[in-house]
Amino acid sequence: MPNAAPTLRLEGVTKSFGPVAALRSGTLVVQPGSIHALVGENGAGKSTLVKVVGGVHRRDAGVVELDGEPVDFAGPAEAKAAGVAVIHQEPASFPDLTVTENIFLGREPLGRFRRIDRRAMRDKASGLFRNLGVDLDPDRPAEGLSIADQQIVEIAKAISLDARLLVMDEPTAALSAVEVRRLFTVARGLRDAGKAVVFISHRLDEVADLCDTVTVMRDGAHVSTDAVADVTPDELVRRMVGRDVAELYPKVASTPGEVVLRVEGLESTGTFHDVSFEVRAGEIVGLAGLVGAGRSEIARAVFGVDRYDAGRVTVGGRPLRPGDPAAAIAAGLALVPEDRRLQGLVTESSVVRNVSSVARKRLARLGILLPDAEARLARDWSGRLAVKAGALDALATTMSGGNQQKVVLAKWLATGPKVLMVDEPTRGIDVGTKAEVHRLLSTLAAEGLAVLMISSELPEVLGMADRVLVVREGRIATELSRAEATPEAVMRAATPGASRSDSRTEGAA
Amino acid sequence: MRTHARPWWQRALLTREMLTVLILVVAWIVAASVVQGFDGPLTITYLVLDVAPVLLIALPMTLIIATGEIDLSVASVVGLSSVTFGLLYQAGLGLWSATLVSVLIGAVCGAVNGALVAYGGLPSLAVTIGSLALYRGLAVGLLGTTAVTGFPEAWTDGATENLGESPYPVITLGLIALAAVFAVLLHATPFGRNVLDIGRSKEAARFSGVDVKRTLLILFVLSGAVSALAGVYYTLRYGSARGDNATGMELQVVAAVLLGGVSIFGGRGAIHGVVAGVLLIGVLGSALRLESVTVNVINIVIGTALVVSVVAPRIAGGLRVRRRAAAGQRT
Numbered sequence: 001m002p003n004a005a006p007t008l009r010l011e012g013v014t015k016s017f018g019p020v021a022a023l024r025s026g027t028l029v030v031q032p033g034s035i036h037a038l039v040g041e042n043g044a045g046k047s048t049l050v051k052v053v054g055g056v057h058r059r060d061a062g063v064v065e066l067d068g069e070p071v072d073f074a075g076p077a078e079a080k081a082a083g084v085a086v087i088h089q090e091p092a093s094f095p096d097l098t099v100t101e102n103i104f105l106g107r108e109p110l111g112r113f114r115r116i117d118r119r120a121m122r123d124k125a126s127g128l129f130r131n132l133g134v135d136l137d138p139d140r141p142a143e144g145l146s147i148a149d150q151q152i153v154e155i156a157k158a159i160s161l162d163a164r165l166l167v168m169d170e171p172t173a174a175l176s177a178v179e180v181r182r183l184f185t186v187a188r189g190l191r192d193a194g195k196a197v198v199f200i201s202h203r204l205d206e207v208a209d210l211c212d213t214v215t216v217m218r219d220g221a222h223v224s225t226d227a228v229a230d231v232t233p234d235e236l237v238r239r240m241v242g243r244d245v246a247e248l249y250p251k252v253a254s255t256p257g258e259v260v261l262r263v264e265g266l267e268s269t270g271t272f273h274d275v276s277f278e279v280r281a282g283e284i285v286g287l288a289g290l291v292g293a294g295r296s297e298i299a300r301a302v303f304g305v306d307r308y309d310a311g312r313v314t315v316g317g318r319p320l321r322p323g324d325p326a327a328a329i330a331a332g333l334a335l336v337p338e339d340r341r342l343q344g345l346v347t348e349s350s351v352v353r354n355v356s357s358v359a360r361k362r363l364a365r366l367g368i369l370l371p372d373a374e375a376r377l378a379r380d381w382s383g384r385l386a387v388k389a390g391a392l393d394a395l396a397t398t399m400s401g402g403n404q405q406k407v408v409l410a411k412w413l414a415t416g417p418k419v420l421m422v423d424e425p426t427r428g429i430d431v432g433t434k435a436e437v438h439r440l441l442s443t444l445a446a447e448g449l450a451v452l453m454i455s456s457e458l459p460e461v462l463g464m465a466d467r468v469l470v471v472r473e474g475r476i477a478t479e480l481s482r483a484e485a486t487p488e489a490v491m492r493a494a495t496p497g498a499s500r501s502d503s504r505t506e507g508a509a
Numbered sequence: 510m511r512t513h514a515r516p517w518w519q520r521a522l523l524t525r526e527m528l529t530v531l532i533l534v535v536a537w538i539v540a541a542s543v544v545q546g547f548d549g550p551l552t553i554t555y556l557v558l559d560v561a562p563v564l565l566i567a568l569p570m571t572l573i574i575a576t577g578e579i580d581l582s583v584a585s586v587v588g589l590s591s592v593t594f595g596l597l598y599q600a601g602l603g604l605w606s607a608t609l610v611s612v613l614i615g616a617v618c619g620a621v622n623g624a625l626v627a628y629g630g631l632p633s634l635a636v637t638i639g640s641l642a643l644y645r646g647l648a649v650g651l652l653g654t655t656a657v658t659g660f661p662e663a664w665t666d667g668a669t670e671n672l673g674e675s676p677y678p679v680i681t682l683g684l685i686a687l688a689a690v691f692a693v694l695l696h697a698t699p700f701g702r703n704v705l706d707i708g709r710s711k712e713a714a715r716f717s718g719v720d721v722k723r724t725l726l727i728l729f730v731l732s733g734a735v736s737a738l739a740g741v742y743y744t745l746r747y748g749s750a751r752g753d754n755a756t757g758m759e760l761q762v763v764a765a766v767l768l769g770g771v772s773i774f775g776g777r778g779a780i781h782g783v784v785a786g787v788l789l790i791g792v793l794g795s796a797l798r799l800e801s802v803t804v805n806v807i808n809i810v811i812g813t814a815l816v817v818s819v820v821a822p823r824i825a826g827g828l829r830v831r832r833r834a835a836a837g838q839r840t
Contacts, residue, residue, distance in 0.1 A: 346706050
């Protein structure tokens with residue numbers, strides 16, 4: 001559409017929180033009928049920009065136009081009414097309502113006597129899903145919907161509201177490969193229907209696959225906008241970090257030592273079955289598989305936050321009491337959990353309190369905790385991990401995802417663990433910090449730490465792990481050596497229904 | 510990296526707790542200059558004697574509310590402990606053994622609450638409303654509408670005597686000591702850190718190896734035991750063991766804790782603020798009583814102060830957001 005106004009035009013938008021300028025110069029122009037990628041490190045200002053567009057934040061200065069009309073949203077409701085829909089990474093829905101009711105909540109079609117016309121509502125919902133080309137039962141309750149399905153429900157809701165602009169904020173971070181493909185099909189359908197789509201992602205392969213235009217942001221400002229075909233992923237990374245990423249997966253060769261963690265016949269009815277493996281000192285064992293295959297659940301059971309029905313866990317030859325995280329910590333286990341903000345950190349607490357949260361018992365003298373001891377520990381570890389914060393008493397909630405993850409790592413390394421289990425260690429983290437985390441894990445392993453790494457990012461698993469265990473539907477389907485672990489081999493083992501040419505080499509115990 | 514973003518005096522003075530301290534000081538000055546007889550030495554004596562049970566119970570209550578839970582059964586435990594103490598005295602037990610048994614019974618009451626909340630996974634609000642009725646019912650049932658009186662003068666004097674010639678009762682020392690113990694427990698031990706972590710995020714605390722259930726159980730046991738101790742004091746102070754002693758006191762306790770800056774949502778709170786909150790309610794109460802204001806009006810004043818203390822942070826937060834938005838509009 002030449003000469004037509006772009007669906008969204010942001011120019012020189014600024015937004016500060018106190019002294020912190022989250023957005024220094026936000027510029028983004030999105031044409032109708034296009035999928036526009038927005039990329040940048042965490043803290044680059046993408047989320048703030050999205051919140052300005054979605055009416056959550058009010059800009060300090062700059063221009064925001066929708067279809068050529070200047071707009072100034074006082075709240076999310078106004079943005080929604082103007083045709084802006086933001087699809088969150090993990091949408092919130094009402095679990096007790098049906099999918100249909102969730103879509104039409106608060107604006108149900110009314111029939112005679114102002115009663116809700118359930119039939120019309122249901123028909124509309126199934127029509128929406130049909131148009132999106134997805135198979136979702138409009139009558140099922142929202143409870144138990146996968147994250148992917150919840151996103152689809154959100155998209156359906158947006159379309160029913162006649163949204164012109166859909167912003168998807170890191171929608172694929174928690175999706176499996178199949179779900180990502182379905183989402184992409186839906187996004188392309190929206191594009192072909194003339195909608196403007198903004199797609200935020202850390203995965204540049206997805207950007208190349210899906211989007212036609214890409215805007216790079218860094219430090220709260222616009223860096224570049226190009227047609228996707230005109231830039232290479234390497235070039236994008238360079239622009240995002242403002243420097244060359246030295247080496248993405250700095251794997252240090254190390255010779256595995258003694259078995260530190262041994263898991264035998266671990267069983268949790270309905271979740272995972274007969275899981276046996278071991279991790280040696282100095283090696284990184286990757287736990288690959290689809291989302292929902294039971295990898296996180298295995299790690300949680302080993303650590304003791306969840307219980308298991310059968311099997312046993314030994315650390316350094318000593319059996320570990322089930323269901324007791326404190327005992328696991330005392331035995332030298334550490335778990336960097338999947339959900340950093342909910343499980344990894346007390347986000348309302350300071351860096352000091354978080355870093356010292358597990359080690360604090362050891363810091364106490366005669367039961368009394370001296371603030372100095374905590375601060376020293378926190379300064380030491382946040383220094384080693386290059387945590388960026390205004391001060392040690394800054395709240396974790398004010399920090400970027402990458403820095404938060406460093407705080408979680410610092411908190412566990414401060415306990416001097418023998419086994420470090422990391423669950424999605426770099427999810428939602430910017431490219432620069434990602435490389436730092438990889439380098440750290442590699443160094444730690446070389447120093448003799450046993451590392452169990454759960455990751456949904458294949459390049460990460462293949463780049464970092466000495467051995468890869470592939471989990472499929474709650475079982476360890478296969479074990480691959482570093483040499484055997486190709487993307488094809490891992491995906492074949494991970495996908496239910498794929499050829500079962502693998503043979504699990506039994507634990508090597 | 511700097512340890513703190515702000516200098517020490519700002520961190521110490523610009524806090525929610527110091528606001529309560531400031532209001533307390535202002536209320537005191539106003540009362541002393543306006544209310545006839547407020548600045549006499551007797552005022553201090555009666556103030557301490559009156560607030561003592563509320564202060565005692567407010568200490569463990571601070572920790573419980575800091576975890577995001579609540580214990581509404583405390584005043585009923587006071588009543589039950591008053592009755593058991595009276596009956597034990599009648600049965601011929603000495604002061605200390607009767608006190609010890611009463612406190613143990615209080616601890617059991619707290620353990621029942623704690624077990625239902627921590628291990629039963631039930632909401633503390635529901636559990637302790639239930640046990641509020643249960644423990645009060647037991648107290649009244651045990652003694653009926655009669656009272657045990659006639660405690661030895663040596664016992665009752667101990668509860669009301671002054672320290673030498675000073676206006677301060679002897680029990681002041683005990684109150685200060687116990688407040689200090691709870692302050693250290695909350696602010697300078699791993700246990701206290703865990704309490705605040707639980708209030709901010711139970712899930713994250715669990716993933717850090719904190720035994721959330723055990724921590725909650727301990728807090729409810731402490732609450733029951735300290736409430737029972739307050740019950741023994743209450744009995745001796747008024748020389749009468751009755752099943753309906755201290756009815757409704759849980760509201761004063763919760764009000765004092767919240768006035769003292771403890772967040773009803775958990776995760777935030779400090780003992781010095783709560784002590785100030787207790788004294789503030791005490792000062793308001795005795796000033797108004799000296800002015801011959803009725804109990805109903807005093808309750809209205811305290812209730813309003815409580816609602817304001819809970820609502821004010823919300824309004825302040827809302828105003829900040831609006832001011833920022835307005836500033837954004839101008840540029």
